[in-house]
Amino acid sequence: MSWKTLQSDLAEAGYIASAELAMALHLALTLERPLLLEGAAGVGKTEVAKMLALLQSTRLIRLQCYEGLDASTAIYEWNYQRQLLSVRAVAEKDLSTQEVEDQIFSERYLLKRPLLEAISQSQPPVLLIDEIDRADEEFEAYLLEILSDFQISIPELGTIDAVSKPMVILTSNGTRDLSDALRRRCLYSFVEYPDLSTELAILQKRLPHIDKLLAEQLVGFVQALRKEDLQKNPGIAEMLDWSAAVAGLGVANLSDDPVQLQATLVCLLKTQSDIAAIPVEVTQRLAGKLA
Numbered sequence: 001m002s003w004k005t006l007q008s009d010l011a012e013a014g015y016i017a018s019a020e021l022a023m024a025l026h027l028a029l030t031l032e033r034p035l036l037l038e039g040a041a042g043v044g045k046t047e048v049a050k051m052l053a054l055l056q057s058t059r060l061i062r063l064q065c066y067e068g069l070d071a072s073t074a075i076y077e078w079n080y081q082r083q084l085l086s087v088r089a090v091a092e093k094d095l096s097t098q099e100v101e102d103q104i105f106s107e108r109y110l111l112k113r114p115l116l117e118a119i120s121q122s123q124p125p126v127l128l129i130d131e132i133d134r135a136d137e138e139f140e141a142y143l144l145e146i147l148s149d150f151q152i153s154i155p156e157l158g159t160i161d162a163v164s165k166p167m168v169i170l171t172s173n174g175t176r177d178l179s180d181a182l183r184r185r186c187l188y189s190f191v192e193y194p195d196l197s198t199e200l201a202i203l204q205k206r207l208p209h210i211d212k213l214l215a216e217q218l219v220g221f222v223q224a225l226r227k228e229d230l231q232k233n234p235g236i237a238e239m240l241d242w243s244a245a246v247a248g249l250g251v252a253n254l255s256d257d258p259v260q261l262q263a264t265l266v267c268l269l270k271t272q273s274d275i276a277a278i279p280v281e282v283t284q285r286l287a288g289k290l291a
Contacts, residue, residue, distance in 0.1 A: 002026070006055075015044070015051040016194065016202045024189035025052065034147050034168035036132075036183065039191035042235015045171040048191075049128035052167065059125040061166070063114035065135040071142055075115045075152060082109050107157070115142075116152055119162035127166040132182075133175045140182050147185045196223050199239065206240050210247050217254045217287075218243045224286045225268065229277060234268040242267035254287040261287060 001009075006029075007022035017025070021037075025048070028035035037045040053060035063074055112120060118127040129143070146152060150162035170186060172178060194202060200219045203210065210218075219239070226233045234242070245267050246254075254261055262280050269275045 009055050010051055011201075011205070013051050013054055014205050015047055016198050016205065017048070018192075018194075018198070021048070021189050021191060024187055028187050029167060031187070032165055032167075034170060034186040036170045036172065036178075036186035036188050037191050038172045038174055038188070040193065040233065040235075041173045042233065042237060043191045043193050044236050045191050046128065046130055047236075049126050049130075049169040049171075052169065053126040056124075056126065056167070058123055058167075059121065060128060061114050061118045061121075061125050062128040062130060065129065065131045065133075065139070067134060067136060069135045069139050073113060074139070075113050075142065076154060077111050077113065078109055078156075110154075110157075115146055116160070118166040119146070119150055119152065119160070119164070121164055121166070124164040125166050127168045129168065129170045131173060132170050133172040133178060137176075137179065140179050144181055144185065147182070193226060193233070194236070196220065199223065199236070202236060203240065203243055207243055207247065210243065211252070214247065214252065214254075215243070218246060221254060221286055222268065225278070228282070230269075230274045231271045232274060234270075238268050238270075255284075258284050258287070 003019075003023045003026035006026050007017050007019065010017045010022065010025075024035055027033070037048060039045055049062075050060060110116075114127070118125055132140070132143075147168065150165050152160045154160060170182075193199075196219060199222070200215060203215050203219055204212075207215070222234055222239045222242070242264060245264055246261075249260065249264070251257070251260070258280060262283050265275070265278065265283065269278060
């Protein structure tokens, strides 16, 4: 499959990808390399992995990163309750310590977390490591073995090799610098907010029955809103929610009812400071440019 075919398939599925992003995805699939997607929150990075899993007709396994994330949450942990019950069950049997350990430290007592789950699938899944920049720097070291050799070392069991090689998508919002070692193991693409024509195509794909003039106004308004001094710019998901809300209210033109339009901004503005920064006067100014 060529990168242009992939781009077309993504568009058919509802994701409008730039040529650069489609090429990065194509190369990541062809070379079997992880792909690091960086960009502001809300530009559609996570959606890339979801669409890729859909196109590949495979499972999406997601690891949501956060500060303090460790191996027991991301890779594996032992089912201590079952192990304890097993120890009690064999207590009266004449078993050596080694025999007991061999029994309780086996895969039947292993709880697979996303990273181990991903390399244990017979059909290659899409592994989404979401917001890797939120995890501690130490956690990146856990990833290097997996991203380099697609294997996991478990002290009690040894090295577990991948049954199949997952397609790995990492996302980062840029809240901290990622290590050079991690970046070296990945292909890279920076995902921008879409331009007006691309965002309009996204809206028309997701809401095909929306009035064309209203769609142009909605996208134009959001594009203008992102140029204001906001703490959190509205992402594509917020644009789609707002568009569905406005269309559902029967609005034909954004300038028709300023009070109602202002009230709908709860779909776009997600902090008190941003709400304060966009009073009715600013909303009318932005909408007026589109009338």
